[in-house]
Amino acid sequence: MVQTILTRLATSLLVILGASVLVYCIMYLLPGDPVLLMLDPSSATPEMIQNLRVQLGLDQPFYIQFANYFGDMLRGDFGKSMINSDPVLPKILEHFPATLALTALSSIIAITIGITLGVLSAIHRNGVIDFIARLVGLFGISMPTFWTGILLILLFSVQLGWFPAMGSDGFSSLVLPAATLGLVGAGFIVRMVRNSMLEVVNEPFIVALRAKGLSQRTIMYGHALRNALIPAVTVIGMLIGDLLAGTVMVETVFSRQGIGRIIADALMAKDLPVVQGVVFFTAMIYVVLNLLVDISYAYIDPRVRRAVRT
Amino acid sequence: MNRSISWMKYMALAAVLVLVLSGCGAAGNSNSAVQASGGEQSAGQTEGGNLTYALATSPDTLDPHRSGLAVTVRAIRTIYDNLVVQLPDGSIKPWLAKEWSVSEDGKSYTFKLREDVKFHDGTPFNAEAVKFNLDRVIDPATKAANSLALIRPYSSSEVIDEYTIKVNLEQPSQAFLGNLSQALLGIVSPAAAKKYGDQLGKNPVGTGPYTFVKWDENADIVVAKNKDYSWAPATVENEGAPHIDTITFKIVPEEATRIGSVQSKQVLAAETVPPQNIAALKNDPNQQLLQANTVGLPYTLFFNLRKAPWDDVKVRQAVQSAVDVESIVKTLYLGNYERAWSALSPGILGYNASLEGSINPDINKANQLLDEQGWIKGADGIRVKDGKKLTLHYVDGSPNREKRNDIAAIIQQQLKQVGIAVEVEITKDVATVIYQNWDYDLYGNSQVNSDPNALYAFYHTSAEGERPTLSGLSDPKIDKLLEQGAVETDPDKRVDIYNQIQQYLIEQAVILPIYVFPYTVAASKSVQGIKFDSLGYPLFNDVRIQP
Numbered sequence: 001m002v003q004t005i006l007t008r009l010a011t012s013l014l015v016i017l018g019a020s021v022l023v024y025c026i027m028y029l030l031p032g033d034p035v036l037l038m039l040d041p042s043s044a045t046p047e048m049i050q051n052l053r054v055q056l057g058l059d060q061p062f063y064i065q066f067a068n069y070f071g072d073m074l075r076g077d078f079g080k081s082m083i084n085s086d087p088v089l090p091k092i093l094e095h096f097p098a099t100l101a102l103t104a105l106s107s108i109i110a111i112t113i114g115i116t117l118g119v120l121s122a123i124h125r126n127g128v129i130d131f132i133a134r135l136v137g138l139f140g141i142s143m144p145t146f147w148t149g150i151l152l153i154l155l156f157s158v159q160l161g162w163f164p165a166m167g168s169d170g171f172s173s174l175v176l177p178a179a180t181l182g183l184v185g186a187g188f189i190v191r192m193v194r195n196s197m198l199e200v201v202n203e204p205f206i207v208a209l210r211a212k213g214l215s216q217r218t219i220m221y222g223h224a225l226r227n228a229l230i231p232a233v234t235v236i237g238m239l240i241g242d243l244l245a246g247t248v249m250v251e252t253v254f255s256r257q258g259i260g261r262i263i264a265d266a267l268m269a270k271d272l273p274v275v276q277g278v279v280f281f282t283a284m285i286y287v288v289l290n291l292l293v294d295i296s297y298a299y300i301d302p303r304v305r306r307a308v309r310t
Numbered sequence: 311m312n313r314s315i316s317w318m319k320y321m322a323l324a325a326v327l328v329l330v331l332s333g334c335g336a337a338g339n340s341n342s343a344v345q346a347s348g349g350e351q352s353a354g355q356t357e358g359g360n361l362t363y364a365l366a367t368s369p370d371t372l373d374p375h376r377s378g379l380a381v382t383v384r385a386i387r388t389i390y391d392n393l394v395v396q397l398p399d400g401s402i403k404p405w406l407a408k409e410w411s412v413s414e415d416g417k418s419y420t421f422k423l424r425e426d427v428k429f430h431d432g433t434p435f436n437a438e439a440v441k442f443n444l445d446r447v448i449d450p451a452t453k454a455a456n457s458l459a460l461i462r463p464y465s466s467s468e469v470i471d472e473y474t475i476k477v478n479l480e481q482p483s484q485a486f487l488g489n490l491s492q493a494l495l496g497i498v499s500p501a502a503a504k505k506y507g508d509q510l511g512k513n514p515v516g517t518g519p520y521t522f523v524k525w526d527e528n529a530d531i532v533v534a535k536n537k538d539y540s541w542a543p544a545t546v547e548n549e550g551a552p553h554i555d556t557i558t559f560k561i562v563p564e565e566a567t568r569i570g571s572v573q574s575k576q577v578l579a580a581e582t583v584p585p586q587n588i589a590a591l592k593n594d595p596n597q598q599l600l601q602a603n604t605v606g607l608p609y610t611l612f613f614n615l616r617k618a619p620w621d622d623v624k625v626r627q628a629v630q631s632a633v634d635v636e637s638i639v640k641t642l643y644l645g646n647y648e649r650a651w652s653a654l655s656p657g658i659l660g661y662n663a664s665l666e667g668s669i670n671p672d673i674n675k676a677n678q679l680l681d682e683q684g685w686i687k688g689a690d691g692i693r694v695k696d697g698k699k700l701t702l703h704y705v706d707g708s709p710n711r712e713k714r715n716d717i718a719a720i721i722q723q724q725l726k727q728v729g730i731a732v733e734v735e736i737t738k739d740v741a742t743v744i745y746q747n748w749d750y751d752l753y754g755n756s757q758v759n760s761d762p763n764a765l766y767a768f769y770h771t772s773a774e775g776e777r778p779t780l781s782g783l784s785d786p787k788i789d790k791l792l793e794q795g796a797v798e799t800d801p802d803k804r805v806d807i808y809n810q811i812q813q814y815l816i817e818q819a820v821i822l823p824i825y826v827f828p829y830t831v832a833a834s835k836s837v838q839g840i841k842f843d844s845l846g847y848p849l850f851n852d853v854r855i856q857p
Contacts, residue, residue, distance in 0.1 A: 033741055033742065047450075051450050083370060084371050084511055086512070086527075150566045150567070150570075154566075157570055158570045166562050166568075166570075166576065252563055254564075254567065255529070255564065
């Protein structure tokens with residue numbers, strides 16, 4: 001088990017490195033000149049532009065720029081924003097808690113609604129609950145997040161006045177953005193859990209359990225759910241990653257602070273060091289999440305645990 | 311069959327639920343409206359309170375000399391003062407400078423400064439501080455942005471005594487004094503600029519009516535009343551410290567959220583109201599709509615005169631006659647934006663009002679002009695000459711800011727009628743497409759400015775090695791007029807010069823002016839005293855919030 005985790009860690013490091021190299025190349029090759037974006041093109045003189053380019057080291061060939069960047073990053077220096085000279089790493093660390101809180105609450109909403117509705121709809125197949133669950137699933141998957149967000153603002157802030165429309169002060173401002181993202185997540189989980197529950201219900205071991213005279217309740221919650229959760233956990237793991245990425249849109253709609261806003265702004269401004277920093281950081285989180293998902297399989301499914309041991 | 315019926319039943323139920331919920335909300339709103347108007351009458355002169363003001367985008371830095379964005383000015387206007395102020399009629403009045411004199415050759419200004427002014431960090435404001443500021447803008451190490459263009463043709467300054475400074479220019483400029491009134495040439499504390507270096511933008515220190523408190527990136531900027539303030543400019547009534555305690559600028563890029571947060575009373579005011587919300591806000595008893603037209607260059611489409619066939623005035627005039635600007639502006643902005651007629655916007659010195667109504671759509675004239683020039687309609691309806699189709703490459707650099715992408719789409723339809731094919735390219739990378747490769751036939755831009763000399767950068771033949779202008783116009787007659795306009799001291803003659811230039815630009819169809827951008831603010835009725843300066847930027851010295 002320990003060895004598996006170590007191997008996974010090693011490959012994870014490669015993934016992170018690969019991701020940053022890739023992003024560096026893409027940003028480098030994209031048309032457009034960051035210096036021209038920093039200075040107002042209608043008033044800057046060619047001389048000013050050249051000076052700034054030298055100052056930022058952008059006059060150097062690609063491989064030198066790249067080597068400089070990597071050397072600094074290995075020393076823990078993610079560089080400074082080209083736009084306002086803010087150091088990148090402290091900026092990410094400062095904004096990450098807000099994004100984490102949003103992801104955490106929306107995951108809780110997604111998982112709670114998703115699993116509950118998924119299980120209930122499988123048990124009461126074609127009933128009222130099944131209908132509602134499928135509606136939630138369809139809504140969550142098909143509505144664009146910004147649209148859901150604006151609808152929630154219109155209903156719960158403008159009309160009812162229950163929650164603030166924007167900002168990142170306190171729990172009340174977290175509710176609507178988390179609900180927006182949570183609905184999307186719930187949509188995926190409902191469908192996943194419902195389908196795998198329905199599959200499991202028809203498997204021979206459930207038939208055997210029924211034949212032994214166990215109650216419907218014990219069969220469903222004790223045996224079927226546990227088996228149905230394995231594919232769901234994979235989806236949830238990936239989903240938390242998606243939610244982290246989905247915060248870009250939601251943080252903009254609800255004017256929240258967070259790393260989603262940082263990367264959106266940085267991409268617009270072609271602020272290379274910031275984009276690199278955030279990508280590196282999120283790649284790391286994805287990798288850790290994947291690792292956790294793999295480990296959790298082993299706990300849920302004895303077959304996986306045994307396979308890992310041998 | 312049965313299943314579809316139960317589907318419909320649930321859908322109907324859901325619809326009823328939504329209606330009931332929104333109905334409740336509407337009822338609640340009208341109740342609070344009654345309360346708000348009742349409170350307004352009984353309120354007297356109030357002091358204190360916090361104004362929350364939603365900005366549409368985030369300022370880039372609070373260092374005025376380094377900023378390139380108009381949104382920054384809304385925030386830095388509260389923190390910094392300028393040497394002089396410009397009134398809406400164009401006249402220049404004292405601010406941090408009490409009085410000034412101009413040398414006979416027009417190349418140096420001597421300013422007498424106020425002696426009672428202190429920066430927020432306690433350091434004194436004096437001639438040394440002014441010299442430091444002006445030199446800072448032209449120092450390449452500052453990485454100055456728009457402020458550098460404003461300060462030209464500044465060369466040096468001499469401290470005469472503690473409160474007297476002589477400022478020297480490379481050549482006379484009638485725009486210089488007016489430019490000194492612009493917020494991007496606000497006076498920063500030299501002590502703070504030395505202490506914070508390139509982080510001054512995060513730790514701004516000025517002499518303004520409000521002092522900087524904090525800036526949480528992407529969330530808000532907070533400024534607090536400067537109790538010692540007593541040197542307000544003539545653009546506001548309140549000469550002393552502001553009435554309110556703090557202003558919180560909230561950054562809310564999504565327009566539906568921004569308007570939603572005013573309607574839900576989460577903020578007291580929000581800027582840049584989308585045209586489709588303006589009518590609703592005007593009828594809302596809780597809200598007021600404030601509007602100030604910005605001055606400078608209206609949103610203008612520039613022909614690239616360097617590229618054929620747009621170097622031919624008749625072809626340009628054909629486009630001018632084929633585009634129905636009136637209907638574009640009416641359709642897109644629902645009567646809330648004014649149509650532009652000239653290269654300058656109304657309200658600026660030298661604006662040529664006689665151009666209003668001068669150009670009207672005339673499809674026959676457009677067709678005739680193109681026929682004359684040998685562009686004959688082909689089988690597909692597109693005109694052809696020497697085997698080349700008549701196509702116009704229209705570039706727009708904004709993700710539909712102020713519906714500019716929609717303008718492109720309508721023009722595409724309108725020009726199709728006269729046989730011109732329009733290829734619209736929408737790209738954020740204006741720096742490369744426009745300023746580096748010059749790969750456009752028509753491109754739109756606007757600029758906030760208080761002096762007609764702003765035309766110089768757009769229409770004067772560009773010098774060798776300098777960045778070419780957007781229009782690529784090169785006419786010795788216009789060059790001479792622009793040079794004269796920059797130095798002419800007689801206001802009447804100056805007005806005449808700029809009138810001629812504007813007349814020429816429209817007659818020669820160098821540009822298609824489209825709309826004048828109104829800066830709009832939706833505010834709760836409880837907010838009073840938001841004023842606008844001569845450029846259309848908000849001023850908060852007189853603001854009071856009724857409880």
